[in-house]
Amino acid sequence: MRRADDSAQAARLTGCAVMRMFATLLRAFLEARVLALGAALVFSGCSVLSPKQDRTRFILLTPATAGASNRTHLAASPNLTTVAIGLGPVQLPGYLDRPELVIRTSPNGFELSEMSRWAEPLADNFRHVLANDLTNLLGTTNIVQYPWYPETRLDYIVHIEIQRFEADTSHNAQLVAHWDLRTPQSNQVLASREAQFSSPLTSLMGDAAAAALSQDVAALARQIASAIAQAEQRRIAIIEGQ
Template sequence: MKFRVSNVLFLISLLVVLGGCGGKSAPTRFYMLEAGSASPSLTQASPVVILEEVTIPPYLDRPNIVTRTSGARVHLAEFDYWAEPLRDAVARHLLMELSRASGATVIVAHSVERDFTLKVAMLRFDATEDGQAILQAMWRLEPYQEQSGGSAKSWRHASYSEKATDSSYAAIVNAQSRLLSKLAEEIATSIK
């Protein structure tokens, strides 16, 4: 009898534990940076810009969307992720927006004739708990030496922030998209 009671108690305990694991968790959401929809009007005379490099800080190099909490603490979203690696998303967005804003052909290939080479180092690309999106970056646009004979331009600093419409991840990602568009517009003014 003792053997059967312990087996029954074990089975009941196991069912209770497993029943707790069967609860439904929150759905995972994936986000992409969105560029503007206007297409550039490219001509044969459009300058060619090679986007040679985009770097992001290691704390952002993960699928989770990162926000900053008080002080030096960061929060990794549990159910809200980038749909693609953030470095690739930033590069894609800059390609599209820089092409739109400058009228230049912006590509990542390295073996084509070009007028400029662009490097972008993202220093910060996150948001605060209350939805303030922040972009800090350094960028350098250099005339292609063999073609133009121009001298290298120094690194420039860019810093933008924008309050998202609310503190949801969707609103934060939309604000971050707009900040990247501002960076592309700033870089576009240097393409001549």
């Protein structure tokens, strides 16, 4: 009886030893596989933890090139260097008030560019560039951007409501806006326009779209500058006739 118990115990010990040996071999095998996989990832330069490349491009509207040619249509205008202009607010529709470049795909459809984003809020960028274009056209540095202090001396105020300002899949950059020119004291409307401009696009890439849309802003600036020059001519004529 004792010998049978000893045999059973020996068998159990042998089985445990075999299991421990199997577990050790399995652990070593798995560790070797993990190390091999890690080495392959390192040497291939491919890691599941490596960051993906960010292909986002940030774009801006830019002013038209300054030069005498920009002021040729104002040659007969009075000296405008001392005219003080309040510019703004510039109102954007909700669909444009976003960081992504908006591309119109149909009369009722839009896409948001996955890679092109405005580097600053579009309304601010639009206003800054328009102010710069007006400065070049009129020769005045007295352009105050909205908001301004109540005591600020102004001769004219320009308010702009943008209705469309986007690239489209027909390779055009469209600007549609309503603007008016007013006197600051009486709020009298001196000029009011429904403006529409279109510039060709070389591509739908963000840089090309921003460049074409900048041309539309420059065209709007020329229209507003002409209205300011005409209003100033009328104001001077009234003063001289008194």
